[in-house]
Amino acid sequence: MESGSGKLKQESLLSNVFNYQSTMMKDHLHLPKDHNSLKRVIEEYYNETDQKKESKNHMSSAVFSNERKGKEQDCEIMRKKPKINYQHISTAPLLSNVFNFETSFMKEHIRAQNKVTSVNHKLTRRLTPLSQLDPNIDSMKDKVRARKSPNTTTPLMPTTPGDHLQNSMIRSPLSPLSVNTLRGQPQQLSKDTIVAQKSRRKEAGFNPFGSGSLPPSCKQTPFQVAKQPQRKGPAIQKKKNQSTPKFNDPTISTPNYTNETRNKWKKAIVSDDSDASDQFSDNDFYDDGDDEFYEFQKHGGIGSNIEKGKQPIDIPPRTLDFNENERQGNTSDYQPDIDYSYVADMLSDQSDGDSEDEELQPDVDYDEYDMLKTTNNVVKEYATLGPPSVQCNKCHAWMWKEERVNKSVVRGTPVFSLCCAKGQIKLPKEKPTPSFIWQLHNDKQKSQRFKDGIRLLKLDQLIDDIKKRNYFGTCLGVMYVVEFQKRGLPHVHMLICTTVPDIFPKGTVQPPLLIRNPHLILNEKQQQYYALAEIHTLLKSIGKSLKDYTQMPQPPHSYLDCSVNNLIIEETSYDTGEMEKEYATLISSCNTEQMEIYNAVMKSLGKKEGGVFFVYGSGRCGKTYLWRTLISKLRSQRLIVLPVASSGIAATLMPGGRTAHSRFKIPIVIDEYSMCSISHTSDIAELIKRTSLIIWDEAPMQHRYAFECLDRSLRDIMKVVDQKRFHMPFGGISIVFGGDFRQILPVIARGSRSEIVAANITRSRLWKITKVYKLLHNMRLNKGNSPAEVKSLAEFAQWVLDIGDGKIASHVDSTHEYDKDDISITPNFCNLDSQNSVEKMIESTFPNFMQNFLNPDYLSERSILTPTNLTVGNVNSLIVERIPGDIASYFSIDTAEDYPVI
Numbered sequence: 001m002e003s004g005s006g007k008l009k010q011e012s013l014l015s016n017v018f019n020y021q022s023t024m025m026k027d028h029l030h031l032p033k034d035h036n037s038l039k040r041v042i043e044e045y046y047n048e049t050d051q052k053k054e055s056k057n058h059m060s061s062a063v064f065s066n067e068r069k070g071k072e073q074d075c076e077i078m079r080k081k082p083k084i085n086y087q088h089i090s091t092a093p094l095l096s097n098v099f100n101f102e103t104s105f106m107k108e109h110i111r112a113q114n115k116v117t118s119v120n121h122k123l124t125r126r127l128t129p130l131s132q133l134d135p136n137i138d139s140m141k142d143k144v145r146a147r148k149s150p151n152t153t154t155p156l157m158p159t160t161p162g163d164h165l166q167n168s169m170i171r172s173p174l175s176p177l178s179v180n181t182l183r184g185q186p187q188q189l190s191k192d193t194i195v196a197q198k199s200r201r202k203e204a205g206f207n208p209f210g211s212g213s214l215p216p217s218c219k220q221t222p223f224q225v226a227k228q229p230q231r232k233g234p235a236i237q238k239k240k241n242q243s244t245p246k247f248n249d250p251t252i253s254t255p256n257y258t259n260e261t262r263n264k265w266k267k268a269i270v271s272d273d274s275d276a277s278d279q280f281s282d283n284d285f286y287d288d289g290d291d292e293f294y295e296f297q298k299h300g301g302i303g304s305n306i307e308k309g310k311q312p313i314d315i316p317p318r319t320l321d322f323n324e325n326e327r328q329g330n331t332s333d334y335q336p337d338i339d340y341s342y343v344a345d346m347l348s349d350q351s352d353g354d355s356e357d358e359e360l361q362p363d364v365d366y367d368e369y370d371m372l373k374t375t376n377n378v379v380k381e382y383a384t385l386g387p388p389s390v391q392c393n394k395c396h397a398w399m400w401k402e403e404r405v406n407k408s409v410v411r412g413t414p415v416f417s418l419c420c421a422k423g424q425i426k427l428p429k430e431k432p433t434p435s436f437i438w439q440l441h442n443d444k445q446k447s448q449r450f451k452d453g454i455r456l457l458k459l460d461q462l463i464d465d466i467k468k469r470n471y472f473g474t475c476l477g478v479m480y481v482v483e484f485q486k487r488g489l490p491h492v493h494m495l496i497c498t499t500v501p502d503i504f505p506k507g508t509v510q511p512p513l514l515i516r517n518p519h520l521i522l523n524e525k526q527q528q529y530y531a532l533a534e535i536h537t538l539l540k541s542i543g544k545s546l547k548d549y550t551q552m553p554q555p556p557h558s559y560l561d562c563s564v565n566n567l568i569i570e571e572t573s574y575d576t577g578e579m580e581k582e583y584a585t586l587i588s589s590c591n592t593e594q595m596e597i598y599n600a601v602m603k604s605l606g607k608k609e610g611g612v613f614f615v616y617g618s619g620r621c622g623k624t625y626l627w628r629t630l631i632s633k634l635r636s637q638r639l640i641v642l643p644v645a646s647s648g649i650a651a652t653l654m655p656g657g658r659t660a661h662s663r664f665k666i667p668i669v670i671d672e673y674s675m676c677s678i679s680h681t682s683d684i685a686e687l688i689k690r691t692s693l694i695i696w697d698e699a700p701m702q703h704r705y706a707f708e709c710l711d712r713s714l715r716d717i718m719k720v721v722d723q724k725r726f727h728m729p730f731g732g733i734s735i736v737f738g739g740d741f742r743q744i745l746p747v748i749a750r751g752s753r754s755e756i757v758a759a760n761i762t763r764s765r766l767w768k769i770t771k772v773y774k775l776l777h778n779m780r781l782n783k784g785n786s787p788a789e790v791k792s793l794a795e796f797a798q799w800v801l802d803i804g805d806g807k808i809a810s811h812v813d814s815t816h817e818y819d820k821d822d823i824s825i826t827p828n829f830c831n832l833d834s835q836n837s838v839e840k841m842i843e844s845t846f847p848n849f850m851q852n853f854l855n856p857d858y859l860s861e862r863s864i865l866t867p868t869n870l871t872v873g874n875v876n877s878l879i880v881e882r883i884p885g886d887i888a889s890y891f892s893i894d895t896a897e898d899y900p901v902i
């Protein structure tokens with residue numbers, strides 16, 4: 001890593017983050033008004049990226065050739081190593097959640113801007129010597145010194161064991177508990193002792209505060225955390241150069257470091273010289289506690305009266321000291337004014353605050369503390385090594401000595417692998433952070449809009465790609481609206497006007513209106529007018545009109561005429577000839593079960609009394625076939641039939657199908673009194689009045705309230721036609737429900753079995769007047785090329801029905817938890833190899849994929865069903881990977897949170 005000013009380090013890191021998220025850099029194009037300058041920045045960015053790509057090989061060989069002295073073979077080996085992203089190597093662990101990372105990083109940055117010395121521990125450790133974190137660190141030190149009044153710099157004379165611990169804490173980044181540990185005999189304070197200590201502190205004038213409520217004195221400076229709170233009580237204050245008073249208790253003695261030891265520590269830490277660590281003696285670095293123990297014994301440290309190995313050592317603070325006198329060796333044994341705030345900050349990540357001064361955590365939950373003691377007998381404790389104190393002499397990252405790879409070596413230079421793989425990984429010099437990113441951090445408004453900006457950027461990128469790369473044919477224009485869902489998640493509705501893409505054979509791509517109603521006969525001009533009329537209808541819903549937009553082509557007035565009900569036009573514009581043909585084909589091969597239902601429904605239509613039917617059939621028994629027969633018959637007679645389904649997928653299987661909720665405006669949050677949001681004068685009300693039949697597929701999926709809601713609403717609407725209809729089910733409109741109770745039942749969040757059953761259509765009052773019909777024959781499997789195949793298919797059909805009826809035994813005796821509900825599939829139904837079975841399944845489902853992947857017919861005839869979306873994703877990736885060309889990913893986020901106000 002290049003050395004440089006602290007500011008540069010932070011800038012570099014920040015730019016690294018933004019390089020990683022190139023999209024984010026572009027995002028800032030949206031924010032400042034000066035668009036051109038930002039475009040320039042992006043261009044520069046891309047130019048640099050290209051240059052980097054070009055120089056990549058050169059760089060890798062250059063990096064390694066220095067190390068390997070031009071041994072080409074070695075360089076080759078290095079290139080073949082797993083790809084290392086040189087730019088992001090140091091931040092990779094942090095980028096897993098980039099938003100969180102950025103949030104925290106920005107906080108750190110702002111704190112640094114405000115001359116707060118605490119820094120992200122991880123970053124500090126890996127990347128930057130402490131002394132380089134802020135270019136203004138010297139001025140910060142000056143400020144600290146200036147702030148120190150005699151009162152604040154003078155330590156407290158310990159008056160009680162508790163007080164002594166506090167003083168120890170101020171001297172050391174170790175937690176009170178760890179201090180106890182280091183004394184060899186874990187001090188098990190009773191609840192009474194702790195409460196007594198607390199009350200003594202309160203009496204003495206301490207202002208107890210938790211982590212969330214710092215006392216005013218501590219809020220004054222960035223160094224508040226370790227600043228010695230002033231006692232108002234009669235505490236005896238200790239002068240700066242006074243030696244540490246010893247408490248009488250022989251087990252609690254204060255570490256008494258000599259100047260020599262202290263300077264040695266500081267020299268190694270403060271120095272930027274990578275060889276500084278070499279100045280340590282054997283005893284300064286230790287493989288176990290013994291060496292360290294003797295080091296402190298030598299210097300009159302703790303436990304000089306305690307035997308070797310029986311007592312853990314107290315580790316001196318390996319931190320920077322801002323006191324100039326200290327550096328020059330003019331130190332006393334006791335340094336009360338050493339500021340450990342940055343140490344505390346750094347440790348806070350690891351220790352959850354345990355390392356903080358006891359005074360900072362006076363609100364101990366003593367009950368919990370007591371409970372801990374009694375349950376585990378001993379309060380769990382740990383010692384901390386303090387901040388990393390040795391620099392890697394290759395990359396200058398701050399490391400703990402214990403992380404060295406040459407553990408057997410106690411004297412000499414420690415070698416580290418964690419940071420730079422023993423110098424094999426070299427970070428290129430980072431470019432300075434673009435000014436607009438600095439601006440962003442300093443501009444509250446912009447930083448608040450940071451995430452919004454990112455979303456906009458991604459959208460912009462998508463639109464850009466659609467326009468320039470012609471994903472959907474030549475793009476003539478794009479309109480979009482961003483809608484926020486209830487959880488605050490944004491999603492985009494985009495209208496893309498394109499020519500028919502060349503990649504699709506002519507006639508295979510149709511305007512949406514024609515996809516919904518493939519038999520609608522409209523010429524090109526009419527299609528355009530209807531499209532404009534639909535836009536006009538959408539605009540009307542927000543109080544505007546197409547006429548407000550003079551630059552848009554205007555259709556003839558009749559298309560925009562409010563008296564023209566497009567819904568009715570749409571439902572009555574089918575090609576009757578085509579419909580008749582389709583009907584003739586379908587009816588000719590209906591089986592007896594289907595014919596029975598067909599006749600019953602048609603009879604109810606003839607009587608105009610309405611009727612409620614339920615067609616119950618397991619999968620592939622011909623329900624959809626029956627719907628198509630009924631629909632084609634009615635549409636061939638210009639009668640209106642409204643096919644709906646509980647799910648969108650099921651709706652697409654029916655000609656002109658919609659979801660029931662969309663068609664009838666059924667409320668999502670529903671109860672037994674709900675009504676559809678249909679006004680009597682609306683177009684949909686008019687359509688309903690003229691409707692002959694409603695077909696509702698996959699009905700068992702819906703809560704019975706939905707059917708009852710529709711019943712109430714239709715009776716309310718139809719009473720306008722005839723008052724008697726108010727008393728007829730569904731206002732006298734015939735309705736056919738269909739579905740399979742073996743499939744999905746209503747989803748009740750965290751509902752019990754009884755609640756789910758109670759939500760079922762069979763528990764509705766409407767069920768009593770419903771005529772239930774059954775389709776029992778699996779129509780898909782009764783065809784076969786040979787008697788053997790027919791027999792095999794029949795067996796399979798029966799087996800599928802048995803599964804639905806719960807007749808196939810599951811592995812109740814299985815030893816595996818996950819197996820218990822599983823059933824075995826016999827090899828004659830499914831005989832996939834265990835080896836590469838997914839690949840083989842893809843091969844057999846999509847043969848000659850490369851020749852056919854642009855053929856819509858080929859694709860629409862094939863699908864692979866999987867139980868979970870995760871598997872769908874995996875199979876999709878495998879298939880998509882085979883398609884040649886660039887892959888563009890448009891990332892998004894699935895959580896919405898307020899961006900913190902900085």
Ligand SMILES: Nc1ncnc2c1ncn2[C@@H]1O[C@H](COP(=O)(O)OP(=O)(O)OP(=O)(O)O)[C@@H](O)[C@H]1O
Nearest residue numbers: 589590591618619620621622623624625626779780
């Ligand atoms: N009477 C029939 N004559 C010829 N083929 C039929 C007949 N009925 C159904 N089929 C065919 O059987 C297959 C399954 O029928 P369909 O899709 O209508 O079943 P389904 O009950 O709707 O199934 P699912 O519940 O899985 O949606 C289809 O290929 C369909 O064309």
